[in-house]
Amino acid sequence: xxxxxxxxxxxxxxxxxxxxxxxxxxxxxxxxxxxxxxxxxxxxxxxxxxxxxxxxxxxxxxxxxxxxxxxxxxxxxxxxxxxxxxxxxxxxxxxxxxxxxxxxxxxxxxxxxxxxxxxxxxxxxxxxxxxxxxxxxxxxxxxxxxxxxxxxxxxxxxxxxxxxxxxxxxxxxxxxxxxxxxxxxxxxxxxxxxxxxxxxxxxxxxxxxxxxxxxxxxxxxxxxxxxxxxxxxxxxxxxxxxxxxxxxxxxxxxxxxxxxxxxxxxxxxxxxxxxxxxxxxxxxxxxxxxxxxxxxxxxxxxxxxxxxxxxxxxxxxxxxxxxxxxxxxxxxxxxxxxxxxxxxxxxxxxxxxxxxxxxxxxxxxxxxxxxxxxxxxxxxxxxxxxxxx
Numbered sequence: 001x002x003x004x005x006x007x008x009x010x011x012x013x014x015x016x017x018x019x020x021x022x023x024x025x026x027x028x029x030x031x032x033x034x035x036x037x038x039x040x041x042x043x044x045x046x047x048x049x050x051x052x053x054x055x056x057x058x059x060x061x062x063x064x065x066x067x068x069x070x071x072x073x074x075x076x077x078x079x080x081x082x083x084x085x086x087x088x089x090x091x092x093x094x095x096x097x098x099x100x101x102x103x104x105x106x107x108x109x110x111x112x113x114x115x116x117x118x119x120x121x122x123x124x125x126x127x128x129x130x131x132x133x134x135x136x137x138x139x140x141x142x143x144x145x146x147x148x149x150x151x152x153x154x155x156x157x158x159x160x161x162x163x164x165x166x167x168x169x170x171x172x173x174x175x176x177x178x179x180x181x182x183x184x185x186x187x188x189x190x191x192x193x194x195x196x197x198x199x200x201x202x203x204x205x206x207x208x209x210x211x212x213x214x215x216x217x218x219x220x221x222x223x224x225x226x227x228x229x230x231x232x233x234x235x236x237x238x239x240x241x242x243x244x245x246x247x248x249x250x251x252x253x254x255x256x257x258x259x260x261x262x263x264x265x266x267x268x269x270x271x272x273x274x275x276x277x278x279x280x281x282x283x284x285x286x287x288x289x290x291x292x293x294x295x296x297x298x299x300x301x302x303x304x305x306x307x308x309x310x311x312x313x314x315x316x317x318x319x320x321x322x323x324x325x326x327x328x329x330x331x332x333x334x335x336x337x338x339x340x341x342x343x344x345x346x347x348x349x350x351x352x353x354x355x356x357x358x359x360x361x362x363x364x365x366x367x368x369x370x371x372x373x374x375x376x377x378x379x380x381x382x383x384x385x386x387x388x389x
Contacts, residue, residue, distance in 0.1 A: 002129065002137045002154065004033050009303035010124050011037060014097030017122040018089045021075075021101045021113045024126035025235035025260060026176060029154040030102045033126060034071050038100060042066055045073040052078055059084035069098030076108035082116035089120050107184060107233060122303075127235070128152040128261050130297040132386045144366045144381040148290050149274045151263015169267035173197070176234070184230050192217060196227055200237060200257060201268035205285035205292075207312075208239065208257045228257075235260050238296060243311040243322045247353045252312040262290040284335050288320060291333040291364045294385030295323055311350055319350045328359040329388045337366040339378035347376070362388060 010033065013020050022030045035043060044066075046052045055062040059080040075081060085099060101121075103109035113121050129152040134140040139157050141147045150156060150165055153172075177190055185193060199216050203209070210224045217224070231237045239255040259265040265286060271277050277286060296306045307325060312318040323329040330347040347361035362377040370380045370387060379387045 001032070001036065002029075002133055002139070002157070004029065004036070004126070005130060005133055005297075005301040006124060006126055006303070007033060007037050009301060010034075013122040013124055013303060014038075014100065016096055017120065018095055018097070019085060019099045019101060019113070019117055019121040020097065021103075021109060021121055021123050022126055023103075023110055023123055023235075025128065026104050026180070027153050027155055027172065028126045028128050028235075030126050031073055032154070034073075034100050034102055038071060038097075041100065042068070042070040043073070044070050046077040047074050055081055060087065063088045063099075066099075069095065069100075071100045071102070073102050074104065075101040076103040076112055079108070079112055082112040086116045086120065089117075104179065107180065107230075110233075124303055125235070125300045127293070127297045127300055129154055129157065130301065130385050131294055131382065135382060140382065143274075144287075145274045145277055147381075148262045148286050149266050149271065149277050151261045151266070152293075153261065153263065156263070165263065166267065166272065169264055172264070173267075176236070180234050181230060185227070192219065193227060196224070197231070197236070198268050200228075200231065201259065201265050202282075203257045204237075204259045204265050204282075205288040206256060207252065207254045209254075236264070238292070238306075240292065240308055240310050240321070243309040243319075245311075245354065247311070247313075252314060256310055258289050258292050260293055260296070262286050262293065265289055287335045287366070288333045290381075291331075291384050292321060295321065295331075295388070298385040298388075299325070317346065317349070319346050322350075323388055325388070328354070328356060330354075330359065330361045331364055331388070332362075333364045335366055337368075339363070339365060339367055339369075339371060339373060341374065341376075343378075344374075344376040360388075 022034060024030055044051055055078040063084045131140060155161060156163055156168060177194060181193055196217050199213055210221050214221045214224045232239060238258050238260055240258060241255050242252055266277055269282050271280055277283060295308055299306045309322045310320060311322055319330050320333045321331040323331060330350045332343060332347050334343050343363045344361060351359050351361055362379050364379045364384055366381050368380055370383045371378050
C-alpha cells in the first residue's frame with residue numbers, strides 16, 4: 001500500500017471538524033486513504049443497495065446507529081443524509097472527526113456538504129499520486145517520460161493489477177462521462193463534450209481561448225465556459241490565473257489551461273507510446289503539465305490552496321509559474337536534461353521586476369540531480385513538488 005502524503009492533513013482536519021469530506025478526481029485513492037487513516041472506524045458504502053435504502057428511509061436513525069461515527073462512502077447517493085448529519089452535529093456533543101465522507105461524484109458531494117454542513121465540515125482534495133509518493137514507495141520510473149506518459153493514478157501502480165494504460169484511460173473517460181458529466185449537461189451533448197475534452201488537451205500549458213475552442217466544436221462561448229467549469233470542478237483540468245502583482249500595465253489577463261494528470265493528457269492526444277510523446281509537438285506541454293500538477297499536489301496534500309499563477313506581459317515575456325507560498329518562487333519548466341544558466345534568464349528578470357528580497361527562482365528540468373547554481377535552484381524531475389519549501 002502506498003503511503004499518502006495527504007494523510008497528515010486529513011488527521012489535522014479531523015481533529016478540528018466533526019465532518020470531513022474528501023474530494024478529488026475519480027480513482028485518486030480517496031476510499032483507500034480514509035480506511036488507512038481511520039482503521040477503527042465503521043465503514044459504510046452507499047453502493048450497497050440495502051444500506052442506501054435504510055439511510056434514505058430514516059436518515060436520522062441511520063446516523064444515530066453510529067455513536068462513534070463512521071466512514072460513509074458514496075455519501076452523495078443518499079442526499080437526505082446531509083441534513084441528518086447537520087442536525088446530529090448540532091444536537092450532540094461536539095466530536096471532531098466523527099464522520100468522514102467520500103464520494104466519486106464530486107459535484108453532488110460538494111454541493112450537498114456545502115448546502116447542509118457549512119461551518120461544520122472541512123474538505124480535503126486528494127489528487128493522483130505525487131512523484132514523492134511514488135519515489136517513497138520505490139515505484140518511480142527511471143525515465144521522466146515513462147512517468148509522464150503513464151500518468152499517476154494509483155491503480156496504474158497497483159502491483160496486483162496489470163492494466164494496459166490505453167485501456168484504463170479509455171474506461172476512465174467513459175465512466176467519467178456516464179457518471180459525472182451526464183448529470184451536468186444534456187445527454188444529447190455527451191459525444192460533443194467528449195470531443196471538447198480532446199480539444200482541451202491541445203491547449204494544456206497554453207493560454208485559454210474559449211473563442212477558438214467554441215469554433216472548433218461548434219458550440220457557443222457560454223457553453224464552453226460552463227463545460228470548462230465542469231472539467232475544473234471534477235479535477236480533470238486546472239486553470240492557472242495570471243499573476244496579479246502590479247509589475248506593469250501590459251499584463252495578460254487570460255488564464256492558462258492545464259490537465260491535472262499527464263497520462264490522461266497523453267491519452268486524449270492519442271499518443272500510443274513514450275516514443276510518440278518524445279516526437280510529439282506536445283512534449284513540452286506534457287512536461288509543463290506534469291510539473292504544475294506536482295506543485296499543486298504539494299499544496300493540496302497539506303490541505304492548502306495551490307496559490308499558483310503565471311506571468312506574461314503583452315511583449316511575450318513569460319515566467320511559467322509563480323508559487324506564492326512562504327516564499328515567492330518564480331519557476332521555469334524546461335524539457336532539457338542539462339542545468340544550463342540560460343534556462344534561468346526569465347526567472348531572474350522577473351525577480352528584478354518584483355524587487356522582493358525574499359523571492360527566489362528555480363528551473364524545473366529533466367536532469368537527475370537537483371542543485372543550486374548562482375542562487376538559482378535547478379530542480380530534478382525526481383524532486384518536483386517537494387523541493388520548493
